[in-house]
Amino acid sequence: MDLPLESGDDGAAAGPRERARARIEAKILGAAESVFAEHGFSGASMSEIARRAGIPKPNLHYYCKTKEELYQRVLRHILDLWLSTADEIQANADPAAAFAHYIAAKIDLARRHPLASRVFANELIHGAPRLGDFLENELQDWVAKKSKVIDGWVKAGKMHPVDPRHLFFMLWAATQTYADFAVQIAAVLGRKSLKPADYDRAALQTTEIVLRGLGLK
Amino acid sequence: MDLPLESGDDGAAAGPRERARARIEAKILGAAESVFAEHGFSGASMSEIARRAGIPKPNLHYYCKTKEELYQRVLRHILDLWLSTADEIQANADPAAAFAHYIAAKIDLARRHPLASRVFANELIHGAPRLGDFLENELQDWVAKKSKVIDGWVKAGKMHPVDPRHLFFMLWAATQTYADFAVQIAAVLGRKSLKPADYDRAALQTTEIVLRGLGLK
DNA sequence: GTCTATAAACTGATAGAC
DNA sequence: GTCTATCAGTTTATAGAC
Numbered sequence: 332m333d334l335p336l337e338s339g340d341d342g343a344a345a346g347p348r349e350r351a352r353a354r355i356e357a358k359i360l361g362a363a364e365s366v367f368a369e370h371g372f373s374g375a376s377m378s379e380i381a382r383r384a385g386i387p388k389p390n391l392h393y394y395c396k397t398k399e400e401l402y403q404r405v406l407r408h409i410l411d412l413w414l415s416t417a418d419e420i421q422a423n424a425d426p427a428a429a430f431a432h433y434i435a436a437k438i439d440l441a442r443r444h445p446l447a448s449r450v451f452a453n454e455l456i457h458g459a460p461r462l463g464d465f466l467e468n469e470l471q472d473w474v475a476k477k478s479k480v481i482d483g484w485v486k487a488g489k490m491h492p493v494d495p496r497h498l499f500f501m502l503w504a505a506t507q508t509y510a511d512f513a514v515q516i517a518a519v520l521g522r523k524s525l526k527p528a529d530y531d532r533a534a535l536q537t538t539e540i541v542l543r544g545l546g547l548k
Numbered sequence: 549m550d551l552p553l554e555s556g557d558d559g560a561a562a563g564p565r566e567r568a569r570a571r572i573e574a575k576i577l578g579a580a581e582s583v584f585a586e587h588g589f590s591g592a593s594m595s596e597i598a599r600r601a602g603i604p605k606p607n608l609h610y611y612c613k614t615k616e617e618l619y620q621r622v623l624r625h626i627l628d629l630w631l632s633t634a635d636e637i638q639a640n641a642d643p644a645a646a647f648a649h650y651i652a653a654k655i656d657l658a659r660r661h662p663l664a665s666r667v668f669a670n671e672l673i674h675g676a677p678r679l680g681d682f683l684e685n686e687l688q689d690w691v692a693k694k695s696k697v698i699d700g701w702v703k704a705g706k707m708h709p710v711d712p713r714h715l716f717f718m719l720w721a722a723t724q725t726y727a728d729f730a731v732q733i734a735a736v737l738g739r740k741s742l743k744p745a746d747y748d749r750a751a752l753q754t755t756e757i758v759l760r761g762l763g764l765k
Numbered sequence: 766g767t768c769t770a771t772a773a774a775c776t777g778a779t780a781g782a783c
Numbered sequence: 784g785t786c787t788a789t790c791a792g793t794t795t796a797t798a799g800a801c
Contacts, residue, residue: 352766369674373591377795387768392796449673455729456666456673457586466735474736491760497753500733504725505718512672516717518683519691536714540761543708569784594777604786609778 358384359394363405368446371453372402372461402461406454409447410465416440420477426484427547431538434506438534441510442527448510474499491546498545505537575601576611580622585663588670589619589678619678623671626664627682633657637694643701644764648755651723655751658727659744665727691716708763715762722754 362383366375377398381391395401416436419429441448454462478495485492509516509530517525542548579600583592594615598608612618633653636646658665671679695712702709726733726747734742759765 370590371588371670371674373587374589374674376793378793388795389768389797390766393766396796398795452729453588453670453673455732456669457588457591459731466732470732471736471738491756493757494749494753496736497750498757499736500725500729500750501722501754501757504721504729508717508721512669512717512721514676515672515683515687519688519713519716521688532711533714533717536711537718539708540710540715540718541757542761543763544757544759544761546760593775595775605777606779606786607784610784613778615777 355384355386356394359386359391359401360405360408363401364408364446364450367402367405368449368453371457372398375402377401399461405450406461409444409451410469412440412444412447413451414469414473418477420480422480422483426489426545427542430502430541430545430547434502434538434541435534437502437506438509438530438537441507442525442530445510445513448507452507452511489547491544493545502541505541509533572601572603573611576603576608576618577622577625580618581625581663581667584619584622585666585670588674589615592619594618616678622667623678626661626668627686629657629661629664630668631686631690635694637697639697639700643706643762644759647719647758647762647764651719651755651758652751654719654723655726655747655754658724659742659747662727662730665724669724669728706764708761710762719758722758726750 359380363375363380366380366383369375370379375398377391378388380401381388384391391401395404416433418436419432421429454460459466474496477499481490481493481495481498484490509525513525516529517523520529522529539548576597579597580592583597583600586592587596592615594608595605597618598605601608608618612621633650635650635653637650638646671677676683691713694716698707698710698712698715701707726742730742733746734740737746739746756765
C-alpha cells in the first residue's frame with residue numbers, strides 16, 4: 332500500500348466543513364492513484380475508484396467532474412513529487428556525495444511512492460498523451476540546469492567526461508525500476524514483495540557502480 | 549514504426565492458401581502489438597486492431613477467438629525475443645567484451661523493437677497479471693545461470709564484487725528505457741523522435757560507465 | 766452534499782447470410 | 784473464409800428526488 336495523498340491545505344484556518352471535504356478529496360486521490368497504477372487510464376473505472384474511496388459513484392463525479400480531470404490531478408501531484416526531490420546536484424557540492432545522495436533519494440522515492448511512479452511510467456510508455464508540456468518545458472529546463480553543473484564538474488577535472496543527459500536517463504531508469512518493475516525484481520529475487528534490505532542493497536550497489544563509473548571512487 | 553511480426557513458418561512447403569493466412573496473421577499480430585503498446589490491454593480495442601490490420605472486426609475474431617488470446621500471442625512473441633537475445637555472458641568469455649556486447653544488444657533491441665518492449669513493460673507495471681509463470685520460471689532460471697557466470701568472474705578476480713541480480717536489474721533498466729520512455733528522452737534531447745546517433749551515444753556511455761564501474765576498464 | 770435511476774456511447778463477441 | 788447486423792454487458796456521466 333502507498334501513503335495517502337495529501338490534499339494541499341488551503342492555508343487559512345479551515346472549518347470542520349473544509350476539513351471534511353479535504354479528507355474526502357484525499358481519499359479520492361489516493362484511491363485514484365492506486366487504480367490508475369494498477370490498470371492504467373483506460374483500464375481504470377470510476378466505479379472502482381469510488382468503491383476504493385468508500386463513496387458512491389455519483390459523489391465521485393461531484394468532486395471530480397470527469398475521469399480525465401481526476402487523472403490530471405493525480406498526475407500533477409506526481410510531477411510535483413518528482414521535481415521536488417531534494418537533490419544536491421549543485422555547483423558547490425562534492426560530486427561523489429551529490430550523486431550518492433541523488434541515487435539514494437530516487438530509490439527512496441521508488442520505495443515510498445511506487446504507485447505514483449507507476450502512473451507516471453505508464454503515461455510515458457503510452458506516449459505521454461496526457462502529460463501536456465511537462466516534458467518539453469519543466470523537465471527539459473530541470474535537465475538543462477543540472478547538466479550545466481555536471482559539465483562544470485567535468486571541466487574542473489573532478490570526474491570523467493560524460494553526456495549529463497544520458498547520465499540522467501541511466502540514473503532515472505536504474506532507480507525507478509525498483510518501483511515500476513517491482514514484480515519482476517521480486518520474482519527474480521524469489522520474494523513475494525521487495526523488502527527494505529532489497530532497496531538498501533540496490534542503492535548501495537547502484538551508487539558504487541555509478542561512482543566508480545564516473546571516476547569518483 | 550516497428551518491424552512486422554513474423555509468423556513462424558510452419559516448416560513444410562506452404563501452399564498459396566497457407567501463405568495468405570500467414571500474411572494475414574502477421575498483419576494482425578503487428579497491428580495488435582502497436583495498439584497494445586499504445587493503449588495497454590484494457591485501452592486497446594479489437595475494432596482498432598482490426599482497422600489497423602485492414603480487416604473487418606469479425607474476421608479478426610475468426611483468426612483470434614478472444615482479445616485475451618490475441619494478447620497472449622503478442623506477449624509470447626515478445627518473451628521469445630527477449631530470451632533469445634544473443635548474449636555472450638558465458639564463463640569462458642572476456643567479461644569486458646561480454647558486458648559491452650550485452651549492453652549493445654539490449655539497446656539494439658530497444659531501437660528495433662520499441663513496441664514489443666513497451667507491451668512487456670506495460671505488463672510488468674500493472675503487476676504482470678497475464679504473464680503466467682514466466683517471471684518465476686523462465687526468467688529466474690535465466691538469471692540464476694548468468695549469475696553463476698558472473699560470480700565466477702568475481703571469484704577469479706576479473707572484476708569487482710557485485711550482486712549479479714541487481715546488476716541485471718540495472719542493465720535491463722538502463723537499456724530498455726530507450727524504448728519504454730523514448731518520449732521522455734526525445735523531449736529532453738529536444739527531438740521529435742530518437743535518432744540512430746542517440747542510441748549509439750547511449751550504448752557508448754552506458755558501456756563506459758558500467759565497465760569502469762565493474763572495474764573492467 | 767448525497768444517492769437512486771438511467772441515459773448514451775462503447776466494448777468484446779456472435780449469428781447467420783453469402 | 785468473409786462480412787452485415789446485432790446482442791449483451793460495461794463504461795462515463797447526469798437528472799432529479801432527498
